[in-house]
Amino acid sequence: MAKGGIEFKDIEERIKKFWEENKIFLSKSFEGKKVYSIDTPPPTVSGNMHIGHAFSYSQQDFIARFRRMFEGSVYYPFGTDDNGLPTERLVEKKNNIKSKDMSRADFIKLCLKTLKEITPEFVQDWKDIGMSCDFSKIYSTIDDNSRRISQASFIELYKKGEIYKKSFPTIWCPECQTSIAQAELEDKEEKSLFSTLKFKCDGKDLLVATTRPEMLYACVGVFVNPKDKRYSKIVGKTAKVPLFNFEVPIIADESAQMDKGTGVLMICCYGDRFDVDAVNRCNLNPKVIMNKDGTLNIPNYEGLKVKLARKKILEDLKNANLIVEQKEITHIVNVHDKCGCGIEFVETPQWFIKILDKKEKFIEQGNKIKWYPEYMKKRYDNWVNGLEWDWSISRNRHFGIPIPVWECENCNEIILGSEKELPVDPLETKKICPKCKSKTIPESMVLDTWATSSLSPYLASNLVENKVKIPFSLRPQAHDIIRTWAFYTIVREYLKSGNVPWNEIIISGNVSLGGEKMSKSKGNGVDPRKVLNDYGADALRFWAAGSKIGADLDYQEQDLVAGKKIINKLSNATKFVFMNLENYDGKSKPKNLELIDSEFLKKVNGLVKDCSEGFLVNEYSKAKSRIEQFFWSDFCDNYLEIVKKRVYQGVGEEKLSAQYTLYNSLLTMVKLFSPIMPFICEEIYQNNFRDFEKEKSIHISSWPKTSSEVSSDLFDSFVSLLAKIRQEKTNSQKAMNSEINLSLDKEELEKFSDLIDDLKNVTNAKKIKKGKFSVEFI
Numbered sequence: 001m002a003k004g005g006i007e008f009k010d011i012e013e014r015i016k017k018f019w020e021e022n023k024i025f026l027s028k029s030f031e032g033k034k035v036y037s038i039d040t041p042p043p044t045v046s047g048n049m050h051i052g053h054a055f056s057y058s059q060q061d062f063i064a065r066f067r068r069m070f071e072g073s074v075y076y077p078f079g080t081d082d083n084g085l086p087t088e089r090l091v092e093k094k095n096n097i098k099s100k101d102m103s104r105a106d107f108i109k110l111c112l113k114t115l116k117e118i119t120p121e122f123v124q125d126w127k128d129i130g131m132s133c134d135f136s137k138i139y140s141t142i143d144d145n146s147r148r149i150s151q152a153s154f155i156e157l158y159k160k161g162e163i164y165k166k167s168f169p170t171i172w173c174p175e176c177q178t179s180i181a182q183a184e185l186e187d188k189e190e191k192s193l194f195s196t197l198k199f200k201c202d203g204k205d206l207l208v209a210t211t212r213p214e215m216l217y218a219c220v221g222v223f224v225n226p227k228d229k230r231y232s233k234i235v236g237k238t239a240k241v242p243l244f245n246f247e248v249p250i251i252a253d254e255s256a257q258m259d260k261g262t263g264v265l266m267i268c269c270y271g272d273r274f275d276v277d278a279v280n281r282c283n284l285n286p287k288v289i290m291n292k293d294g295t296l297n298i299p300n301y302e303g304l305k306v307k308l309a310r311k312k313i314l315e316d317l318k319n320a321n322l323i324v325e326q327k328e329i330t331h332i333v334n335v336h337d338k339c340g341c342g343i344e345f346v347e348t349p350q351w352f353i354k355i356l357d358k359k360e361k362f363i364e365q366g367n368k369i370k371w372y373p374e375y376m377k378k379r380y381d382n383w384v385n386g387l388e389w390d391w392s393i394s395r396n397r398h399f400g401i402p403i404p405v406w407e408c409e410n411c412n413e414i415i416l417g418s419e420k421e422l423p424v425d426p427l428e429t430k431k432i433c434p435k436c437k438s439k440t441i442p443e444s445m446v447l448d449t450w451a452t453s454s455l456s457p458y459l460a461s462n463l464v465e466n467k468v469k470i471p472f473s474l475r476p477q478a479h480d481i482i483r484t485w486a487f488y489t490i491v492r493e494y495l496k497s498g499n500v501p502w503n504e505i506i507i508s509g510n511v512s513l514g515g516e517k518m519s520k521s522k523g524n525g526v527d528p529r530k531v532l533n534d535y536g537a538d539a540l541r542f543w544a545a546g547s548k549i550g551a552d553l554d555y556q557e558q559d560l561v562a563g564k565k566i567i568n569k570l571s572n573a574t575k576f577v578f579m580n581l582e583n584y585d586g587k588s589k590p591k592n593l594e595l596i597d598s599e600f601l602k603k604v605n606g607l608v609k610d611c612s613e614g615f616l617v618n619e620y621s622k623a624k625s626r627i628e629q630f631f632w633s634d635f636c637d638n639y640l641e642i643v644k645k646r647v648y649q650g651v652g653e654e655k656l657s658a659q660y661t662l663y664n665s666l667l668t669m670v671k672l673f674s675p676i677m678p679f680i681c682e683e684i685y686q687n688n689f690r691d692f693e694k695e696k697s698i699h700i701s702s703w704p705k706t707s708s709e710v711s712s713d714l715f716d717s718f719v720s721l722l723a724k725i726r727q728e729k730t731n732s733q734k735a736m737n738s739e740i741n742l743s744l745d746k747e748e749l750e751k752f753s754d755l756i757d758d759l760k761n762v763t764n765a766k767k768i769k770k771g772k773f774s775v776e777f778i
Contacts, residue, residue: 006571008536008564008679015682016127020135024697025068027075027134030467035075036067037472039457039502040133041485042079042141045115046086049125051555052478054528056508058544060476061131062620063506065675067473068132069703070615075468077460078126078133082115083141084449085176085338088399090114099398104427104444107398112142129528130537130678132699137463141452142401145462147423150452151404153492154393155416157353158405162495163393165414167349169269169276169286170392171334174294174306175341178396179350181448182389183484186337189330196262196325197317200240201250207324208239209261211331213317214310215268217244217298218289220279223265226252230263242322243313244299251282270345272334273388290344292396306344351394351403351445355491359384365490368500372618373550376479376507383483391491393451400446406431410438454488457501472502479507479550506618509552517552526555538677539563545624545676566628567680570673573636574684577662580647586692589660590653594646596718596758597661600639602711603630604665608704611672620676627672635669638719645761667693668704718755721748725763728775739764739778743771 019025038060043053068074088099091107091114099107119140127135139146157163170179192211199206199222208222219241224231231250238247255274256265267278269286279286289297296302296309304312317323334343355362362384371377394403402425404417413435417424426442433440452459457470470493477485486505493501510517513526531540542563547553593601607630614623643658650658667689674681678699685698695701721744729738742765744752749770752759756768766778 006568006680008538008567009533011683012128012130012537012679015679018682018686019132019697019699022696023136024699025076025132025134027077027137027464028073030073030075030464033073034071035073035468035473036071037075037460037468037474038064038077039460039472039475039489040077040079041477042081042139042453042456043122043126044086045080045082045119045122046090048122049129049528051526051528051531052511053125054129054531054540055511055544055547055553056476056478057126057131058129058541059508059547059549059620060506061129061678062541062545062675063474063476063615063618065132065678065699066615066620066703068699069671069674069701070612072702075460075464075472076133077137077139077463078123078131078135079139079141079456079459080119080123081141081449081453082119083146083400083452084395085178085397085399087111087115087142088397091399102398104398105425111399115140115142125529128532128537130541132678139459139463141449141459142399144423146452146455146459147401149455149458149462150401150447151417151422151424152419153455153458153496154447154451155404155419157495158414158416160495162354163351164354165349165351167347168352169279169345169347170350171273171389172290172292172344172346172348173336173339173341174292174344175339176336176397177292179346179348179392179394180336180338180343181392181450181484182387183383183450183487184337185334185343186340187332188335188340188342190333190342191328191330193314194261194327194329195314195317195323197242198322198324199242199264201234201237205324206234206239206250206264207262208264208266209325210266211329212268212271212310213313214296214298214301214306215266215271215289216241216313217296217301218268218270218287219248219266220269220284220287221248221251221267221282223251223253223256223267223278225254225256225258225263227254228256228258228263243317243320249284253278253282270347273345276345286347288347290346292346292348294341294344306342348396350392352390353393353451353491353495355391356387356389358494359387361494362487362490365494365500369490369502370504372504372506373548376482376505376550379479379482380486383487391488393448394445395448397446400449401452402426403443403445403447405443406440407443408433408436408438409441411436415440450484450488453485454492456485456489457493470497470502471500473504475502475505477505477507479509482507504618507550509547509550512552512554515554531560535560535564536567536679538567538679541676541678542566542624545620548621549618563677566631567677569636570631570670570677570680570684573631573640574666574670574688576640577666578688581659581663584656584659584663586663586689588656590656592653592657593661594654594657594758595754596642596715597657599712599715599718600634601661601665602709603634603715604668605707605709606711608668608672609706612703612706615675623672624676627669631669631673634715634719635665638722639665642718642722642758642762646758671698671701671704674698714751714755717751718759721752721759722762724773725775732775732777734777737764739766741765741767741769741776741778743769743774743776745773746770748773 064076091111196207196209199208222239235252237250240247269288270276301309366380406415431440457472461468489501539560543559610626611623646658670681
């Protein structure tokens, strides 16, 4: 027996086996049916499940399980994101090799072999938290179908004129040695020296403040604001760069901020994105000094990494008396989100998808989608409005989906792969230029992993021969990838069809510990495997259901304890009910229900209505809160106590009325609980209800229906009276089963006239008479 209750581990293993053997969540025929389809996030295979995964994936599973019961047909696929840099690094570490020391073909073979070995154990984590995907069909973002779909999409967009190749100062990660997209940048706070240096103009000092003195050799101009009277007389002249003594033009440009530093802005190739813009806008001659590995190509400083070069140049500037002032500052720098390395701008040929000319269209597309919670759309809008670059979709890596392109070495003709040969690796396939019959140069770059992940609706639909159509019903995802996965998927579908990829999107929050976001670097993470071992999947899911959509949730063990308590209570309440349903066939109903039973079933009807309304707008936390309160208070604390004597000692129609109500109300509550706590609800269903109900599993049974009956206040009034009587017993330090005589005023006697027997039974009252309210102990 598990400590403090039922043996949840045995139940979970038994139920998982039952689901799998009976193919409960199998993707069935969708032809002629309304299908609720979910564009499930494919987790990255290179890392173990963390508590944030368990949190957000449980939440999307609440919706999937509800919709399966409510709609009747749900497509809930599963995929793994095993394409890209995280996998590349995992394989390098696991096999103690470097990808650059191998051919791309050999490294890809090793990656695929490693993935085959680790994926089953990885996927098991998602099964263990109770996800109801069809795990018999799983797509991978690097499998043959994904490569084919991704390469076909590239070819289609290229032919439409939406993809181009250009040599351009690209956002570059020196650590990973690949181009990256704007969406892959993170802000990082860093300390730095803000140094004011002596440039020269007309033999006089021209002071320029910078945090990047290592870029001096790449300086191609200095900007001053046209409104800045301090520098109006030197516009059009030249400034001599300190230490290296070459001259650059002084240009009037509004990008120079008069109140920042000295008001003089150094333009170099390329310190940041503003430099890139300035060089292009003013037609300055580029002077590139940054190598792809993050070393500099500067006389006397060749081969030094950026930070070391900065240190040495500052020393030399100081020794030459070329520094006027230095102060330590803390500022924000852009880093690569995969490795935390500061990015640079390196001019390399890259492939881009055009997005800057369609920002208004992408805002319109976002407006067509229902966002849960609604305020998350503002993050999407802000991202789109803040875009400054077209989408860089090429990466300088080994492992990824090859860009299906060859370029003629003679006439520069671009040759695309043909549909019948996809997926294709240009490095493994030779082509002759159809135009001039010359040899071609295969493209060595691969596609950005988001260029494939953004096609996830197509990858998922392909698993069922494209019978599930786009747009999907729902995209569930985390808020930190709105700018990547959500945005890029919207971009791809708009460019393909002009439509949206899904009708609704639900955004999950983060998990915190003591109010602080969890992270590996802080060492404040919680291992979901330990949580599952100590408390079980249902308790973990019960905790995850406590968060509103989009809201962060603090991890507190007391919430898991509460989850275990309700699981145990549900199990015990079921045992009590079915102890008293001996010989009941699950269908028999009395000619006339007892009034209290009828009123309680109206309450149950109201519960179903509230829970259904909550789930239909993805407010699973409201549904959870409502059913939890009803189960503990209305059912366990009150209704069970009210009918206990009648089911123990009653006969005929009055007992049948109680049995009918107990059976149907409990079945309803178990169904309402089942999206959140699937294991215990399936166990209860299989052991108690299945012989009477038609469906093999509770999770493919029908969601409870609501009737037009409106709950009156009679049951609530009865419970209020009962609470007053219980309080009197408590105040008098009497047991709840103490015998009493009860006095009620005329109005209460009339209200409860048809419930007197139930009132006597539940309060152990021997007499009930008219008078001022009082409880007399016998």
